[in-house]
Amino acid sequence: MNGAIRDHILKSRYLQPGEKSFSDICSRVASAIGKDEAEREQFLHMMEDLLFLPNSPALMNAGTRNPQLSACFVIPVGPTIPEIFRALREGAIIQVNDGGTGYSFSEIPPCGTPIKEGGGISPGPVRIMEIFDTATRVIREGGRRRGANMGVLDIAHPDILSFITAKKEEGVLENFNISVMIPDRYMQALTEGSHDEILTIHPISGEVISVREVFSAIVEGIHRNGEPGVLFADTINAANPTPALGSMRATNPCGEEPLLPYESCILGSINLPLFLQNQSVAWDKLDEITRLAVRFLDNAIDQTTHPLPEIAEATRRTRKIGLGVMGLHDTLLLAGIPYDSEEARTFAEEVMGFITATAIDESKCCAAELGVFPAWEGSIWHEPIRNAALTTIAPTGTISLIAGVSPGIEPVYSFVSIRRHTAGREFEMIHPVFKRALDEEIARCGYTESAAEVKRREVIDHIRATGTLRNIDWLHHSFRRLYRSAGDISPDDHLRMQAAFQRHTHAAIAKTINLRSDTIMDEITHAIISAWTLGLKGVTCYRIGSRRDTVYRPHGCS
Ligand code: UDP
Known part of the structure; x- marks a missing residue:
């Protein structure tokens, strides 16, 4: 680092x-x-040794x-003007407190239709989002953290097409990630080829919108600049630990936390490479830190200032925590396992399965000492437990930089990257594990010292120019196989890794499916269908090179 x-x-x-x-x-x-x-003492060592770090607001x-310790919030948006502006006010309060907020705008009446209670004519969800976007920009000017919002719209909302194309121009709604919430029946229509079915008719324009049209618009949007994301409503709600409290209609800004209205969640991530000893996992150490991390995050729920009384109530009722990992790719590289291999996915399942099982066990111990979460009765948990949900995979955009490891479960974006200092200077950053391995590989080839330096430079310049080392023929095949970066990995392999984690994660996964710049629309449709079939809760794709700037979504775009 x-x-x-x-x-x-x-x-x-x-x-x-x-x-x-x-x-x-x-x-x-x-x-x-x-x-x-x-x-x-235990918490201090766990953080000082970089074994675990909580999300930025906690630090x-x-x-x-x-x-205020929480990174993730979901705020409900009602259909009337007072309710909409209430949500705006609540989101503003969260933002000045360093949190990121997700909203479902699905209850806002379609553009041009009357708003209830004499509220005039609805400008529709997109115009309302523009107000939220401006508010975020103004509030966050000079702040320590960029404002981040997630805007969600149900696929059957009559304004869905204008929502999907709202971010067509770069710079519009720049503080929003947008996602379409899709129930299974429309995914079935897509996979079964019955998607000429009418989805909705716009009550004012009379426009008839078919399932096919909406999916085409989604795929075009993703191809154009990586938006919208897609969320699978039924998969999300099938995993709702407290169905009696209502359904989950939105997620936090990066998608890893589907939450009920007014819930918040404090995240924390285990730094995986530090748990590798002689190329295998130090399970005892992982057990110890997982348990400590659960205690840390559970304590934090009682230490945080909740920005609103409704948030305090909803959050304390379920006591959800968001424990995850960072540095997956670095760990795999150190263990000599290619990211896009069956072995890597088995490793992922073992590690995340272990973390989640251990976290559940620790939460049960906490319940015996401190009591169950208040909404435990009627939840999916049969045995007493302290937290309704325990695990998630965060992007770890900043805390992974502090820890000096690859972010979350993402593959390294490029083994050589350039960072521009505020003073205008450029730093060439070479991934540390890669740097060591490259030196060894060059030494193995038997070059003289000066030739070795030329070869090293050749590789680094090639990666700077192309982002990959896959076509440098003189590097050994196994070296090129191991050091694949995000763009070298096929969309299917990205998705399979996300699925390996999702199978052992309570909440969701922040991950970008990187697509080659020459990816065609059909491949994007295929990726969305695969994501759904694999049981993912959502999917975010990014076609390499298709965007200059993003809202806070760190991986596709560095
Ligand atoms: N987040 C935010 N603004 C930011 C970065 C993050 O609101 O500038 C929120 C957002 O909800 C995101 C979550 O923090 O999904 C976790 O992001 P990440 O893991 O990258 O945060 P870190 O703890 O590394 O700063």
Whole structure:
């Protein structure tokens, strides 16, 4: 990890007045979250040694006068003007408190139709989202964290086509990720070829919209610039741990947390490469840190300031936590396992299966000590447990930089990247595991010292120019096979890895399915169908090179 980048991140966003180092941050956070001296010590070491890090709001705010610790929120948007502006106000309060919010705009009446209670004529969901977008931009100016929103619309909303194309021009709704919520019946229509079926008729324009048209618009949008994302309503709600409390209609901004209205979730990620010993997993250590992390995140629910009373109530009722991992690809590289292999997926299932089973066990121990979550009766859990949901896979866009590892479960985007310093200087960043391996590979080829330097430069320049090393013939086949980056990995293999994790994860997975720049529309349709068939809760695709800038969605776009 480039220490200069880490120092810059810590200084600009995480250090509180009087703090000088990462250790100072860990001490503040551990003191605030630990219940007693012993626990504080354990939390401190777990963070200082980078074995586990909580999401950014917890690192920034724990132990301060406003300890808002949660990264993820979902706020309901009702159909009337007062309800819409209430949601706007609530989202603003969350944003100044460093959280990201998801909204379903599906209840907003179609454009041109009357709004209930004498509310005039509806401008439709897209115009309303523009107001939310502007509010975010204004509120976040000068803030420590970019504002991030998720806007969701049900596929059968009459304004669905204008929603899907709303982000056609770059820069519009720039603080939103957008996703279409699709129930199984429309996915079935797509797979069975019966998608000429009428989806909806616009009540004002009389426009007849078929399932086929909407899917074409989704696929075109993804091909154009990676939006919209897709969410699978029935898969999400089949995994709802508290169905008696209602259904989940939106997720947080990066999609890893489908939540009920007003719920929030504090995330934290285990730094996987540090659990590898002699190329195999140190299971005892993973067991210990998983249990500590569950306690940390459960304590945090009682330590955080909930930005609104409704959020306090909904969050305390289910006590969901979001434990996940980062550094998957680095771990695989260190173990010599290609990301797009059956062996990697088996590894993923074993590790995530272990983490989730251990987290469940620890949450049951917590329940015996501290009680079950208040909505436990009527939930899917038969045995007493403290948290309605425990695991998720976050993007870890910033905390993975602090830890110096690959983000979340993403493959490395490029083994050589350029970062521009604010002072205008360029840094060439070479992935540390790759750098060592390349030196060894060049040494294996037996070049003299000066020839080796030329060869090293050749590889690095080639990756800078093309993003890949797959066609450098003199590198050994097995080396090229292992060091595949995001664009070298087929969409099917991206999806299979996401599915391997999803099978052992309670909430959802933040992941980008990278597509080659010459990907055609049919391949995108295929990816959406595969995602659904594999049991994913949603899918986000990005065609390499198709976008200049993004909302906070770190992986497809570095
Ligand atoms: N998030 C946000 N603004 C940001 C970055 C993240 O609101 O600038 C929220 C969003 O809900 C996202 C979640 O934090 O889904 C987790 O993102 P990530 O894991 O990348 O955050 P980190 O803890 O690494 O900063």
